[in-house]
Every structure is written in C-alpha cells, then in structure tokens.
Amino acid sequence: MTPSGIASHDSASQPQGEQQRGGEAGPAPAGMPHPHPAPLAPTRAHRPVPDASVLTLEDPGPLLATGASADVYALDEEYVLRRYRNGHDAAREARILQHVAAHGFPVPTVFLSEGPNLLMERLHGPTLLQALAAGEIPIGEAAQVLVDLHTRLHAVPAAADEPCDEARWPFVASGPVVVHLDLHPGNVVLSDTRGPTLVDWANARAGSAELDVALTALILGEVAVDAGGDYSQAARALLAAFVVRSPVSPLDALTEATSTRRADPNLVTGESELVEDAAELIRDLIRVAH
Template sequence: MELIGTGRDADVFAYDDGLVLRRNRDGRSSEREGALMVRLAGLGYPLPRVHSVRGPEMVMERVDGPTLGAELFAGTRPAEEGAAILADLHRGLHALPWPGAAPGECLVHLDLHPLNVIMTGGGPVLIDWTNAREGRPGLDVAVTVLTIAQVGLADDDLRDVLLGFLAEFVVRVATPYAAELPEAVAFRRANPHQTPAEAALFDDAVELTRRWA
C-alpha cells in the first residue's frame, strides 16, 4: 500500500478507491474510536465515514484537501477566518447530544487544532478522534490553546502565524476555560508525542494559555 500521510503516532495508506487505511504504530486498538466516529456521523458532524475497524487498523473515507494549518502557513487563509472555522468546530461538537455524559459535559475531541482539520470542497472535516471522550467544553478549548501555543513557541518559522491565529481564536471561541486549565495542563504534559522543543517550552506555553484564559 502507498503511504500517503503520517502523524506522530499513526500512518495513513491509500487503500481502495475513495478509502484510506490508518494504522496505529503502537498497535493500540481503533475499535473504540471507530464506534465513536460512527455515532458522530449519525449526528451529522463533519468527519470521515468509517468503513471497518480491525485492531489497530481503521478503513475510512478518504478526505482530500489541504489542512487548515497548511492554509494558514501558506497565507491562503486569513487568521480570522481560520479562527472562526476552528471555533465553529468546537461549538458544533459541544452542542451535540451525548447520552451518558455528566451534567455540564459533552463529547470533547482533545486534539482539535488546525492540522487535524481538512478543508474539503464541502467544508471543514475534523480527523483524529483518538483522544475523544466526555468532558467539559472548556477542557477542549484549553487543550487546543495550549497545544497550539506549544507548537508556536517551539517553531521560529511558525511562531508569528500560530500566535496570531491564537489571538483570533480565543476571541471567537467564547468558551471560558480557566477552570479547566489545570486538567488540560496535566493532559498535555502526559502526551508522549511532544517534541523536545515543545517539552522544553511547556511552562512558557502554559503561562501564555493562562494569560489568554
């Protein structure tokens, strides 16, 4: 199979006409994630349709288009437009009915950043639901801000773009997250896929996230 994409913990291969296969490199099962994605598709949320899951492999709809991050970096998508798209994805997800969630909680993605948003001809599609679970909306927003702050501070070439984007995002998302910031910090600190530069600047990113809260 042709390798067409790779992330920090999974690889994506061309599988069949209109389909891709994503394989987790650590061998963890994709079955919980696949079931969650099927449920979300039934609610009309924009994400790839799942065809089958077997252990660490998931076959799903191929979604073509640049990422929102690629558009921001290339200057083809203004920061304010990108921020509005990301804020709308948060709001739409958090507004979905999710039976079983505790009062005040909803489904949260916990990796909702511009590189996980594919800009298709039909609109944005959100990928990579590995971390998704029930939680408070503010936790999702806090993780988004902290993740982007880390990447922006750690990469001199992207710093101005990402921090400018964040300044627009925190205005548009409207969801308060100060109360959930400690949980977001613990969640992100435990992420094993941070680069050395991101880990070294973790405390600086936390302080920046706190100032925007």
C-alpha cells in the first residue's frame, strides 16, 4: 500500500478475479455511505485441480497481478499460479496458509507448492481498496473489516514448529499468534463467495497482535501524511476509524513497528521518510480519541 496510490507492494494483493492489471484505482471515496452487497453463492462449476506440471510452466497464463516479489497468473476461472520471481521457496507460506485455514480464517486455498510456485484458488471480487475508491463501502465499515480480520487472525495460535526468521525480521520478536505484517485494504479481497479474504502472506510469521495492528496503522498513516497523495484525506479518515475501533492499541508496539517498517526493503522511493510522520499522526489521533 504505497502512499502515492494506496497500492500494494506485492502481487497477490491485487484481486484475483475480473479486475484488470495495472493502472490506478478510481476516485477517492466521496464519504457517502453505500450499501455493500453480501457475498453471493458460488455459481461457477468446479474444474478439476490442475496437476503439478502447471507449477513449472514457462507461460502459465495471463498475468493477473505483479508486485515487488511475486507474480500471479490466471490458469482459468478457478485457479491461479503465484510465483516468486527471485526463486524464493514458497513452502513456508503454503504451510502458514494451510495452518490459518484449518483454524477457519478466510484465505485462498493452496492446492500445491513447489519451489517458488503456489497453485491457489482464484478469488473473484474487488479489493477493499478498490471498493473504497469506488465509493462502494463506507470508511467506517472498511475499518471494521480490517479490525475483524485482525481479531480473527490473532485468535489463531502460531504453529509450534514455526521458525523465527531473525535474519529477515531483525526487529520482530516472535510471539504466540500468527501475524500477517502487511494487512491493509489492498490485501483484502471482497470475495463474492467468501466475503473479506486476506491475501499476500509473504511476510506472515509468529508474532504479537500488537505489532500486526501497529503495522496496519502505520501503512494507513503513511498514505495519510503523504501531502501529494490522491488519497491522503480518505486514508486519514480510515486510520482514525481503525484506531478507534481496534481493541488492540497501535501504541503498544508502535516503536517496534516503526523500526520494522523502516527496514522493509520493499518500500518505494520516499516512503521510508513518511514512517515517522505516520507514527506521530497515530499518536495524535489516539490522543484526540481518548
């Protein structure tokens, strides 16, 4: 979710359905409430799961989305292939997805994993970001979607054998629950069959709910403090609604989150300079709210 366009860094955060690749989202929310439709019952006929040969196809299909580390290709209407461009092993991500799914958390189903490739369920529907930009969901309701996903995710205990990746996450202490570390509107697909579904689990690991919530607040805050951004006012309103509704305060791990965020190699040019201002905005909003 970059300040310039509230767009996700990683590929799977783009919708896996009918949305086109690339380009900016529509106009910023006008602030008028719009009813958001409930998920529809599935209408597509189920196709057999592709075999493992699709994992190594040089040209697996149309490119649905691309990001800092991975690309997502459409195999058909039901399946996508997520592939890390740097050859990163996706097995750990697959294990985390299967773990949280077993606890009832809404994620796309993983069918196969091999090397940098994941064969996954294709989701149909806009991202929460796109729904906000189109004025299809009120800001308060969108904030509640983020809060609810955090609450549900942090009820999932970390797997007992989950390794602590200190080399990749030097500022992140291990913790008792699963954390996503990149939970923002661009990574939430409003699936027409599942409802709000969280994608892009490249950063997920064992950690604390406080850090996860603080990182979401920081990402929103970076957009809000970007004076030249198209969505700064909408992001500020969303951040304010999020911190008021969240039962976990972003202040509890804001220092840790700030260090983690500044060390993120996927930040776009100029984004790291916004982190401290975003943290100060969070403190200001919480002071006003309380």
